[in-house]
Amino acid sequence: MIKTILFDVDGVMLSEERYFDASALTVWELLHSPLYLGLDSDVFTPSPKEAEIRRVRELVFANDEVLNFIKSRGINSNWDMVYLAVSYQIIRLCGRLKADLGQQVTDLLTGQINRAAIARLAEWAKTYAPDFTIEYAKFTTDFARGNAQKAEMLLYLNQIARERCGIVTNIFSRNSDLWKLCQETFQEWYLGDERVAASIGRETVQPGKKGFLHDEIPIVSPEEMIQLFRTLKEKGYTIGIGTGRPTIETHVPLEELKVLEWFDPNRVVTASHVLEAEEESPAHAPLSKPHPFSYVKGLLGLDTPNLDVLSYSLPIPNGDEVLVVGDSPADLLAARAMGCRFAATLTGLSGQAARSKFEEAKADYILDDVRDLLSILES
Structure with missing residues (x-):
């Protein structure tokens, strides 16, 4: 009984829709904003209209194909979803830069990826890979080759780094600086400028986010x-x-x-x-x-x-x-x-x-x- x-x-x-929207916007910011990687020519704004949110969600999660795949592998945390999506594209970019920068890329992928490392990577991308294209749907293709489930998916990023960059690393995990950066940036989007400091102990890096907390469905x-x-x-x-x-x-x-x-x-x-x-x-x-x-x-x-x-x-x-x-x-x-x-x-x-x-x-x-x-x- x-x-x-x-x-x-x-x-x-x-x-869950607003959580997934916030997840997509977080990935979009970290990859496209000039304050982070600044990749591609997509114009970033911290205050997108609803139509832009829908476009970003479709782009980042490949019409929810990536999102459904991550969920099917037992990942329930939006913070982990963001980390997986961002880390994967960073690995792809490093794979492109390895031929030109060699040991510098190896050092980046074997040390903590923090804000300073993101800034370095952004400069390298402008100089050596200005035409690098983010391909969101490739996430599913690469991860589908393995059987990683749940928290193992985060560790599987190390295997993808080895395959794409020829670099042996163990930096990709939930206990990393990059995971914390993804988590805090997600909180900025979900809580908005007014509430985020109470959650993460600092103001938004890129002000203008109104948050979704009062827009639940x-x-x-x-x-x-x-x-x-x-x-x-x-x-x-x-x-x-x-x-x-x-x-x-x-x-x-x-x-x-x-x-x-x-x-x-x-x-x-x-x-x-x-x-x-x-x-x-x-x-x-x-x-x-x-x-x-x-x-x-x-x-x-x-x-x-x-x-x-x-x-x-x-x-x-x-x-x-x-x-x-x-x-x-x-x-x-x-x-x-x-x-x-x-x-x-x-x-x-x-x-x-x-x-x-x-x-x-x-x-x-x-x-x-x-x-x-x-x-x-x-x-």
Whole structure:
């Protein structure tokens, strides 16, 4: 009998579209802005209109082909998505520059790629590869040659660097300066100039970003979500959240929709809590989904020390009493690792097309949307 229900946010309560838009804009800025690599002739602006956002999204993710591929390999973090896309194009550019610059490119790809390294690479590109063309769709082609899944995809960038540049390196990982640069730049786009300093400790590098935090799209009406969560509370279920969103990006929109108040505050686990745990125990990183940390923490409570969460025996006892509700393969993998039940919602990026994949993966339940949850609990 189910007693505790842990919900993902994106693809379950809120549309992922704005997160994917922010991801595409981050890649676009880092590759095209004169403050970063300044590649190609695409004109960058920090305040694009909706039509320009749509164009950038189609360009960067190759009509979502790249995005779907990354998601299918178990990557659930938008920060990781941005890092993969940017790093891949940097490797392609270095492959082009290697013949002219030799050891300088080797040094760049075997050291940390920080802002100074980005500036160096931008100057080299202007001098030695002014006609270099970013080919976003090639990402899928190169990664499809390997079988890397989840966090291994970030490490697979090292293999691609070896194949394309002939350089042996291990700099590509989640614990890199470039990953942090991608993460902070994404936060600039999503939170906007007004809120970003509270999240990353500095102002935007390129001001003019209004952010998407107040432009969220609920998947079902707020009234229907409120009714669902009120009913679950009245029936005695403990309900929590395990999301890849940072805390501010979870609390603000769900508070505005009057949804957050129905959840146990001690069981609302966000990417901010995951990052804290990774900093405390770097040997256990990465802890983002499909790692079950966020859901185990949601089950045990925020007041449970991270080391106790990490050492908690899996699969959990009485796994049939816990249900994870998510939209992605990463959520399903986390639930499987945890040893609990999983309900897939068909309101993520792939929509109804995801049904066959969840059937093949033997999800316990498949819901058209989160409103169908009551029907399976009552059956």
